[in-house]
Amino acid sequence: MQIRRGKRSGAPTLDEVDAGIIDILRQNGRATNQEIAERMGVTPSTVSARLKRLDESKAMRVVAVSDFAAHDYNILIAVGVKVHGRDSKAVAEDLAALPEVFSVSLMSGPYDLEMLVVLREFDEIRLFLIDHVAAIPGVSALNPGIAADIVKFEFNVAPL
Amino acid sequence: MIAPRLDDLDRKIVAALGLDARVSNRQIAADLGVTEGTIRTRLKRLQQEGLVQFTVVTDFRMAGSPNLVMMGIHADPGRVSALAEDLSAIEEIGCVIVLLGRYNLMAMGLFKSVEQVDDLIRARIKTLPGVRDVEVSTAIHSFKYDVRMARITRPKPLDD
Structure with missing residues (x-):
């Protein structure tokens, strides 16, 4: 059984050359077209054309990922949010507008919404949860957990 | 309070690469009014310290809409x-x-x-x-997710 239906059409297909280019970029996203071409045994213009096509189809992106610490975000909290008397989607949109919210998703589970929040100092937890989040209409319960250690964090698939 | 680990120029370079890390050092140097060598040195340091990483993010559709x-x-x-x-x-x-x-x-x-x-x-x-x-x-729907930020747990070895 598929968890989610729909949105399945329109995914571009990749051939071996595309897959090879993506593989090299996974190792080194800043490899030049010339370097990729040499390793693949194709011309730099082929690499350039393929990358342009992949970019236009929004199949993938080469991104610069910076560590939370680079932004002085020393605290990560995972917060379950229960919603009452208001559409959870509207609450999610209000939460998404807060800059401290790193991710927010509509869930099927014990909580209506789950969010990951990044903060700089411990005092900001109270400010964020009690002054900002609790003030959003519809928020009926909050269950925060503080990250003591991020052991693995590899998300190479995302909505682009 | 720990001193910020990225200065203004570092932040501008990371922002310039954000959602398209294929931009050349030459282009960034011209946009920011510094030399290509400065960009190269800064990026190398940021990567070595595990503060920035370049990677491929694949769209949800390509991964079969999980x-x-x-x-x-x-x-x-x-x-x-x-x-x-x-x-x-x-x-x-x-x-x-x-x-x-x-x-x-x-x-x-x-x-x-x-x-x-x-x-x-x-x-x-x-x-x-x-x-x-x-x-x-x-998760039924993701309202917000910033692929440009993560915990870099295993910095990749540099090619050069």
Whole structure:
């Protein structure tokens, strides 16, 4: 059984050359077209054309990922949010507008919404949860957990 | 208070590469009014310190439109560190966080079917020594997710 239906059409297909280019970029996203071409045994213009096509189809992106610490975000909290008397989607949109919210998703589970929040100092937890989040209409319960250690964090698939 | 680990120029360089890390050093140098060598040196330092990484992010559609599944794991306190390692070793799990408060560990992954989720939790997580209970929650929709920020747990070796 598929968890989610729909949105399945329109995914571009990749051939071996595309897959090879993506593989090299996974190792080194800043490899030049010339370097990729040499390793693949194709011309730099082929690499350039393929990358342009992949970019236009929004199949993938080469991104610069910076560590939370680079932004002085020393605290990560995972917060379950229960919603009452208001559409959870509207609450999610209000939460998404807060800059401290790193991710927010509509869930099927014990909580209506789950969010990951990044903060700089411990005092900001109270400010964020009690002054900002609790003030959003519809928020009926909050269950925060503080990250003591991020052991693995590899998300190479995302909505682009 | 720890001093910021990125200065103004570092931040501008990272922002310039954000959602398109294929921009050349020459282009960034011209846009920011500094030399190409400065850009190269800065990027090398940021990568070596594990503050910035360049990687390929694939769109949800290319991966078969999977759903994010969150697993809240209640475990024996003495087994938490060992379990964090065990869970990290599971390929399908993209994120493992040692959590204080809600449960002992939070694990997340992207899955295409409920059978796949069941197999993982029933046969491979609940069988791990020290796991007492697993709370499962499935994302229906993601409202916000910033691919440009993460915890870089394993900096990639530099080519040059």
